[in-house]
Amino acid sequence: MSAPTTGREIHLASRPDGWPTPENFRLVEAPVPTPGPGQVLVRNTLMSVDPYMRGRMNDVKSYVPPFRLDAPLDGGALGEVLTSNAEGIDPGDTVLHGLGWREYAVVDAASARVVDPELAPVSAYLGVLGMTGLTAYAGLLAVARMQPGETVFVSAAAGAVGSLVGQIAKLRGAGRVIGSAGSPAKVDRLLGLGFDAAFDYHDGPVRESLKAAAPNGIDVYFDNVGGDHLEAAIGALRTHGRAAICGMIAQYNDAEPPAAPRNLALVIGKRLTLQGFLVGDHAGLRDEFLGEMAGWLRSGEIRYDETVVDGLDNAPAAFLGLLRGENLGKMLVRL
Numbered sequence: 625m626s627a628p629t630t631g632r633e634i635h636l637a638s639r640p641d642g643w644p645t646p647e648n649f650r651l652v653e654a655p656v657p658t659p660g661p662g663q664v665l666v667r668n669t670l671m672s673v674d675p676y677m678r679g680r681m682n683d684v685k686s687y688v689p690p691f692r693l694d695a696p697l698d699g700g701a702l703g704e705v706l707t708s709n710a711e712g713i714d715p716g717d718t719v720l721h722g723l724g725w726r727e728y729a730v731v732d733a734a735s736a737r738v739v740d741p742e743l744a745p746v747s748a749y750l751g752v753l754g755m756t757g758l759t760a761y762a763g764l765l766a767v768a769r770m771q772p773g774e775t776v777f778v779s780a781a782a783g784a785v786g787s788l789v790g791q792i793a794k795l796r797g798a799g800r801v802i803g804s805a806g807s808p809a810k811v812d813r814l815l816g817l818g819f820d821a822a823f824d825y826h827d828g829p830v831r832e833s834l835k836a837a838a839p840n841g842i843d844v845y846f847d848n849v850g851g852d853h854l855e856a857a858i859g860a861l862r863t864h865g866r867a868a869i870c871g872m873i874a875q876y877n878d879a880e881p882p883a884a885p886r887n888l889a890l891v892i893g894k895r896l897t898l899q900g901f902l903v904g905d906h907a908g909l910r911d912e913f914l915g916e917m918a919g920w921l922r923s924g925e926i927r928y929d930e931t932v933v934d935g936l937d938n939a940p941a942a943f944l945g946l947l948r949g950e951n952l953g954k955m956l957v958r959l
Contacts, residue, residue: 627656627658627665627706627707628656628667628706628727628728629655629656630653630654630655630656631653631654631656631726631727631728632651632652632653632654632726632727632936632937633651633652633653633654633696633725633726633727634649634650634651634652634696634697634725634726634936634939634940635649635650635651635652635693635694635695635696635697636648636649636650636681636691636692636693636694636695636697637649637650637693637694638693639681639682639683639693640678640681640682640877642877643877643947644678644681644877644940644943644944644947645944646940646941646944648681648940649939649940650694651936651937652696654696654726656728656730657730658730659707659708659709659730660709660730661709661710662709662710662732662733662734663709663710663730663731663732663733664705664707664708664709664710664713664719664730664731664733664736665705665706665707665708665728665729665730665731666701666703666704666705666706666719666721666723666728666729666730666731666736667703667704667706667727667728668701668702668703668723668724668726668727668728668729668959669702669703669704669718669746669958669959670701670702670703670746670747670750670956670957670958670959671699671700671701671702671724671725671750671936671939671956671957671959672699672700672701672724672750672751672954672955672956672957673699673939673942673943673946673955673956673957674699674700674946674955675848675871675873675946675947676688676871677691677697677699677943678873678877678947680697687902696723696725696726697724697725698722698723698724698725699722699724699725700720700721700722700724700750700754700755701720701721701722701723701724701725701729701750702718702719702720702721702739702746702747702749702750703718703719703721703729704716704717704718705717705718705719706728708733710733711733712733712738713733713736713738717738718738718739718741718746719731719736719737719738719739720736720737720739720749720750720754721735721736721737722735724957725936725939726936727936727959743918744918744921747930747932747954747956748921748928750954750956751784751928751930751953751954751956752788752917752921752926752928752954753914753917753918753921755903756784756785756788756954757788757913757917758903758906758909758910758913759785759870759903760785760786760788760789760792760846761788761792761909761913761916761917762901762903762905762906762909762913763785763789763846763868763870763901763903764776764789764792764793764796764844764846764868765792765796766906766909767866767868767899767901768844768845768846768866768867768868768899769866770793770796770798770843770844770866771797771843772796772797772798772799773797773798773799774798774799774843774844775798775799775800775801775802775838775840775841775842775843775844776789776790776793776798776800776801776802776842776843776844776845776846777801777802777803777804777834777837777838777842777844777845777846777857777860778790778793778801778802778803778804778845778846778848779803779804779845779846779847779848779849779853779857780804780805780806780848780849780871780873780949781803781804781805781810781814781819781822782803782805782806782810782811782813782814782929782952782953783848783951783953784928784951784953784954784955785848785870785871786803786846786848787803787813787814787817787928787929787953788926788928789846790803790814790817790818790819791817791818791920791925791926791927792926793844794818794819795920795925795926798844800820800821800838801818801819801820801821802819802820802821802822802823802834802837802838802842803819803821803822803823804822804823804824804825804830804833804834804849804853805822805823805824805825806824806825806826806949807824807826807949808824809952810822810824810952811823811824813929813952817927821837821838822837823836823837825852825853829852829856830852830853830855830856831852831855831856831859831860833856834856834857834859834860835860838860841860841861841862841865842857842860842861842862842865843861843862843865843866844865844866844867844868845857845860845861845865845866845867845868846867846868846870847867847868847869847870847871847872848870848871848872848873849871849872849873849874850869850871850872850873850874850875850882850884851872851874851875851882851884851885852874852884853874854867854869854872854884854885855884855885855886855887858885858887858888858890858891858896858898859887859890861890861894861896862894863894863895864894864895864896864897865894865896865897866896866897866898866899867896867897867898867899868899868901869898869899869900869901870901873947877947928953928954929952929953929954930953930954930955930956931945931950931951931952931953931954931955931956932956932957932958933945933955933956933957933958934957934958935957935958935959936957936959938957939957942955942956942957943955
């Protein structure tokens with residue numbers, strides 16, 4: 625295949641005010657750069673959309689730079705190497721890298737990792753065997769320090785991270801695992817994945833649903849939502865309970881400060897630990913994680929879901945659907 629001269633990209637056309645809309649994105653035909661020394665040209669085949677991307681659409685200081693206006697967004701992607709000027713990466717290799725939201729990417733070899741399509745479906749490297757899986761593993765075991773016999777509550781538990789947290793907790797000996805989700809179908813899926821209890825947060829106040837599912841309280845909370853879920857968890861956590869704060873999707877699109885949690889003072893008397901974390905802080909766990917997760921996948925003890933949307937032009941719709949909770953498991957776009 626001859627090297628392409630142009631390719632399509634999704635640019636950030638404007639910064640959202642509250643919930644993003646299709647008008648915040650623009651599909652652009654752009655020149656494809658020629659790879660230089662130590663670089664590879666990749667034809668992207670799959671890309672990930674993730675909740676953290678919403679924060680990068682705001683022009684505010686954060687742990688990762690904001691997306692630039694009138695420039696392509698980026699994020700996890702997989703693709704086939706077309707041209708390589710780097711040792712250890714050959715044309716035809718499948719690589720994982722961080723320049724999604726475009727058909728073709730020129731990637732520094734140091735930022736690309738060759739994956740083995742024979743070991744697992746390549747999509748797994750964007751999910752269960754990638755950042756998603758490591759986030760679940762590190763957050764539960766290194767940050768929340770879950771111990772056998774403990775009761776664990778996971779919010780947004782039918783999502784890519786949450787569904788893995790619950791399964792890992794059971795495999796590591798949790799006494800009881802509870803998940804919240806946004807529909808009856810998702811609740812049924814969580815029970816099918818081995819959660820001991822699950823509830824639809826639309827059915828009533830989260831604190832009441834959690835109390836019914838865990839009348840004796842919880843020891844660990846894995847937070848993907850924030851807001852009323854975090855408030856309910858603080859109320860339910862037992863003395864010396866721990867919360868791993870992974871995300872707060874409930875407030876990503878809010879224009880006003882959140883009202884909850886209103887019971888933060890309970891942290892004092894209960895001696896709770898609420899710890900935010902970034903998966904990049906736990907790269908040292910990668911080999912341990914990959915070894916254990918690969919074994920669980922081979923044995924069938926871990927299962928995962930994917931929601932796949934076709935076409936780069938539909939990537940903004942996939943992202944908006946993710947924010948509305950339309951996905952089951954990992955949300956991917958197939959280019």
